[in-house]
Amino acid sequence: MFTRTEVIDRVVSKAQSDSDFRRALLSDPAAAVSQELGVEWPSDVSLRIVEESPQEVCIVLPPAPKSDAELSEDELAAVAGGGNRLDCIDWRTNYLS
Numbered sequence: 001m002f003t004r005t006e007v008i009d010r011v012v013s014k015a016q017s018d019s020d021f022r023r024a025l026l027s028d029p030a031a032a033v034s035q036e037l038g039v040e041w042p043s044d045v046s047l048r049i050v051e052e053s054p055q056e057v058c059i060v061l062p063p064a065p066k067s068d069a070e071l072s073e074d075e076l077a078a079v080a081g082g083g084n085r086l087d088c089i090d091w092r093t094n095y096l097s
Contacts, residue, residue, distance in 0.1 A: 002037065011036060025049050 002010075011033060015022040024032040029049045030041035041047060050058045 007033070007037065026051060 011025065014036060015025050021032060021036070024035075026049055029047040033047060034041045052058055
């Protein structure tokens with residue numbers, strides 16, 4: 001089971017040390033991540049990898065919150081404890097099953 005942070009850390013770390021993986025990641029992100037994690041990336045979830053340069057910085061925004069949306073008990077507990085709301089996502093269950 002991986003959290004979003006664990007997936008990102010693992011992929012970035014491997015891409016920094018393995019040039020073949022980095023090329024595969026930039027060429028076919030879903031296949032490269034699926035192979036690295038040992039799970040199939042769902043076809044209905046888009047995965048985009050962006051390589052920054054000194055002249056370009058990327059900032060990723062989470063989905064805009066719905067004005068009437070409420071946090072689940074787990075999300076509320078994570079936020080109240082100072083955690084990152086996105087860290088409570090179970091990628092294998094929600095995205096990589």
